[in-house]
Amino acid sequence: MFSHSEENYLKVIHNLELTNSKNVSTTLIANELQTKASSVTDMLKKLADKKLVNYEKYKGVTLTKQGEIIALNVVRKHRLWEVFLVDKLNFNWDEVHEVAEQLEHIKSDQLIDRLDAFLNYPTKDPHGDPIPTKNGKMPLDNSILLSDAHADIVYEVSCVKDNSKSLLQFLDKHAITINSEITIVDKFDFDDSMTVKLSNGILLTLSNKVSANVFVNLK
Amino acid sequence: MFSHSEENYLKVIHNLELTNSKNVSTTLIANELQTKASSVTDMLKKLADKKLVNYEKYKGVTLTKQGEIIALNVVRKHRLWEVFLVDKLNFNWDEVHEVAEQLEHIKSDQLIDRLDAFLNYPTKDPHGDPIPTKNGKMPLDNSILLSDAHADIVYEVSCVKDNSKSLLQFLDKHAITINSEITIVDKFDFDDSMTVKLSNGILLTLSNKVSANVFVNLK
DNA sequence: ATATATTTTTAGACTTGTCTAAATTTAAAA
DNA sequence: TTTTAAATTTAGACAAGTCTAAAAATATAT
Ligand SMILES: [Mn+2]
Ligand SMILES: [Mn+2]
Ligand SMILES: [Mn+2]
Ligand SMILES: [Mn+2]
Numbered sequence: 001m002f003s004h005s006e007e008n009y010l011k012v013i014h015n016l017e018l019t020n021s022k023n024v025s026t027t028l029i030a031n032e033l034q035t036k037a038s039s040v041t042d043m044l045k046k047l048a049d050k051k052l053v054n055y056e057k058y059k060g061v062t063l064t065k066q067g068e069i070i071a072l073n074v075v076r077k078h079r080l081w082e083v084f085l086v087d088k089l090n091f092n093w094d095e096v097h098e099v100a101e102q103l104e105h106i107k108s109d110q111l112i113d114r115l116d117a118f119l120n121y122p123t124k125d126p127h128g129d130p131i132p133t134k135n136g137k138m139p140l141d142n143s144i145l146l147s148d149a150h151a152d153i154v155y156e157v158s159c160v161k162d163n164s165k166s167l168l169q170f171l172d173k174h175a176i177t178i179n180s181e182i183t184i185v186d187k188f189d190f191d192d193s194m195t196v197k198l199s200n201g202i203l204l205t206l207s208n209k210v211s212a213n214v215f216v217n218l219k
Numbered sequence: 220m221f222s223h224s225e226e227n228y229l230k231v232i233h234n235l236e237l238t239n240s241k242n243v244s245t246t247l248i249a250n251e252l253q254t255k256a257s258s259v260t261d262m263l264k265k266l267a268d269k270k271l272v273n274y275e276k277y278k279g280v281t282l283t284k285q286g287e288i289i290a291l292n293v294v295r296k297h298r299l300w301e302v303f304l305v306d307k308l309n310f311n312w313d314e315v316h317e318v319a320e321q322l323e324h325i326k327s328d329q330l331i332d333r334l335d336a337f338l339n340y341p342t343k344d345p346h347g348d349p350i351p352t353k354n355g356k357m358p359l360d361n362s363i364l365l366s367d368a369h370a371d372i373v374y375e376v377s378c379v380k381d382n383s384k385s386l387l388q389f390l391d392k393h394a395i396t397i398n399s400e401i402t403i404v405d406k407f408d409f410d411d412s413m414t415v416k417l418s419n420g421i422l423l424t425l426s427n428k429v430s431a432n433v434f435v436n437l438k
Numbered sequence: 439a440t441a442t443a444t445t446t447t448t449a450g451a452c453t454t455g456t457c458t459a460a461a462t463t464t465a466a467a468a
Numbered sequence: 469t470t471t472t473a474a475a476t477t478t479a480g481a482c483a484a485g486t487c488t489a490a491a492a493a494t495a496t497a498t
Contacts, residue, residue, distance in 0.1 A: 005485065026446055039486050041447055046484085058446060058493060089333040099327045108318045114308040224455065245476060258456055260477055265454090277463060277476060 004105045007074045008033060009043050010052060011104075013063055014071035023060030072132040078104035079125035079132075080115055086126040087119060093126040094168035127168075128159030128178045128215065143215035147192065147208055151184040155216035162213040171214075174204055182216060223324045226293045227252060228262050229271060230323075232282055233290035242279030291351040297323035298344035298351075299334055305345040306338060312345040313387035346387075347378030347397045347434065362434035366411065366427055370403040374435035381432040390433075393423055401435060 002010075012032045016024040026044070030037045048055035052067035063071060081103040085091040091099075113134070116122075123131055123139060130139040143158040157180045160167060171177065181199035188194065192208035221229075231251045235243040245263070249256045267274035271286035282290060300322040304310040310318075332353070335341075342350055342358060349358040362377040376399045379386060390396065400418035407413065411427035 003484075027444090035485095036487065037446065038448080038488080042485075085330075089330070089337055091329075091333070095329070099325070099330050102325050102327075106318070106321050108321075110310075110314070111304075111308070111318050114310070118308055222454075246474090254455095255457065256476065257458080257478080261455075 001107060002070060005043070006047065006050075006052075007070065007105055009040075009047060010063065010067050010071040011074045011078075013053065013061060014068060014075065017063060023062060025060045069136045072136045072138060074104050075138075076132040076134070077106070077112055079129060080112060080119060080122070082125045082127070083119050083122045083131075084115060087122075092168075092172070094165045094172070096126060097163055124159075124178070126178070127163050128157070141215075143217050145212055146182070146184075146196075146206075146214040146216050147194075147211035149184055149216055151187060154181060154183050154219040156181055156219045157214060158217040159215040160213060161215060167210070167213055170210065174198075175200070175202075176214075181219060220326060221289060224262070225266065225269075225271075226289065226324055228259075228266060229282065229286055229290040230293045230297075232272065232280060233287060233294065236282065242281060244279045288355045291355045291357060293323050294357075295351040295353070296325070296331055298348060299331060299338065299341070301344045301346070302338050302341045302350075303334060306341075311387075311391070313384045313391070315345060316382055343378075343397070345397070346382050347376070360434075362436050364431055365401070365403075365415075365425075365433040365435050366413075366430035368403055368435055370406060373400060373402050373438040375400055375438045376433060377436040378434040379432060380434060386429070386432055389429065393417075394419070394421075395433075400438060 009029065012029055013024050016028050016032065020028060026037050026040045029040045029044075033040070044053060044055045044061055047053045047061075047067065051064055052070065053061040053063055055061045078100045081100045082096045085096040085099060086093055116134070125131060130141055132138045141158065145161070146155070146157075149155055157176060157178055159178070160171070175198065176182070183197045184194050185197050185203065186195040192211075193205055194211055195203055195205050197203055228248065231248055232243050235247050235251065239247060245256050245259045248263075249259045252259070263272060263274045263280055266272040266280075266286065270283055271289065272280040272282055274280045297319045300319045301315045304315040304318060305312055335353070344350060349360055351357045360377065364380070365374070365376075368374055376395060376397055378397070379390070394417065395401070402416045403413050404416050404422065405414040411430075412424055413430055414422055414424050416422055
């Protein structure tokens with residue numbers, strides 16, 4: 001079994017492997033975990049000893065197969081609990097992260113299997129992120145960023161990249177949720193902002209900061 | 220906020236205050252927590268520094284008001300999670316303890332309030348133990364041990380004292396659950412065993428070990 | 439290519455929670 | 469009331485996880 005701390009490191013490394021370059025750097029991990037670079041170095045050595053990461057001094061890390069399996073399992077638990085909190089306990093999608101951050105470390109395969117069944121085998125969490133399967137496969141998704149999407153095509157919101165309260169509450173205010181229909185009406189070079197139309201006909205202007213954090217799919 | 224370890228100590232001390240004498244001894248705590256007496260002494264000093272226990276060298280401990288509030292909150296969370304596991308995730312009552320032991324440490328008042336509502340404000344856990352209220356009151360119960368009960372009176376099972384798998388599975392096998400109707404037909408001085416009749420008419424002989432671990436109420 | 443800045447690692451320390459072994463206190467027995 | 473036994477505490481150690489400050493390595497800029 002692995003500690004909360006080890007699990008958090010593995011999860012963050014996995015996350016950074018997806019979004020950033022191949023070899024994840026010490027500082028990136030430190031920022032993500034709100035800790036110090038020296039602490040990260042210490043932990044990377046321990047994880048390397050346990051064959052959970054490939055670590056070479058000054059070169060950053062990658063997860064080993066074993067490390068990835070554990071990371072995906074933590075992500076799976078995190079996202080299943082988020083679904084539980086939103087679907088069953090009526091949490092809002094901007095309120096679930098901190099609690100799921102704790103719940104993801106509960107050790108019981110039976111618990112997760114039954115929770116999965118209770119929730120009707122969801123494939124996405126409340127933020128549109130895919131839930132890894134029991135056998136450690138992360139479902140693929142061919143979404144694109146709204147900021148890279150084209151005008152006059154009907155898309156639907158599939159996922160939010162940034163799970164911060166401020167973005168989630170912003171989207172709430174403008175009635176944009178997962179599966180919302182959205183069409184780009186106009187794009188502005190000056191600041192990369194855009195005007196979009198929602199299914200209820202309402203027109204909105206979104207900054208690049210927003211559109212670069214919302215994934216969409218062809219409807 | 221308090222650590223898992225501190226919470227476990229407070230919970231166990233609370234438990235021992237109820238079942239044993241007033242001042243809880245170091246060894247009792249050590250046994251209950253599967254740890255060493257010297258570790259307990261160390262922790263008692265820390266808890267005393269934080270004003271959570273009244274501790275005098277060689278004299279054992281009692282919880283302070285503050286300590287009791289925290290202990291009752293942990294017990295509340297433990298028991299609510301047990302209800303969740305049994306009622307919603309179809310766990311058997313002998314399978315929930317270890318998982319609840321972990322879940323009881325999740326920190327979120329909002330989570331517990333909503334879980335409580337989701338479960339319909341239960342007052343007892345799957346083992347018949349009362350669930351402390353949000354404001355730290357432990358509901359009273361005037362149950363008596365089956366071993367102290369009288370013959371030819373109809374009782375109902377209210378609670379099990381021992382939550383071990385072996386007792387719970389024994390009761391399962393003989394279809395004795397919380398709220399089961401039970402009448403003592405005969406008591407035997409020789410080994411303090413007894414013959415009881417269940418509502419379905421079935422007669423059973425129970426050892427003292429069993430009857431001394433089952434609480435009943437007048438029906 | 440050399441100097442400067444940034445990143446990463448080491449060295450040494452601290453906290454929490456635990457342990458063993460030895461000393462001390464309290465309780466029980468002779 | 470001694471003596472013996474049991475319970476409790478102290479002393480000293482260790483692992484996990486973190487930190488600060490300083491050294492070493494790498495990347496960037498002139
Ligand atoms: Mn976490
Ligand atoms: Mn999420
Ligand atoms: Mn616990
Ligand atoms: Mn219980």
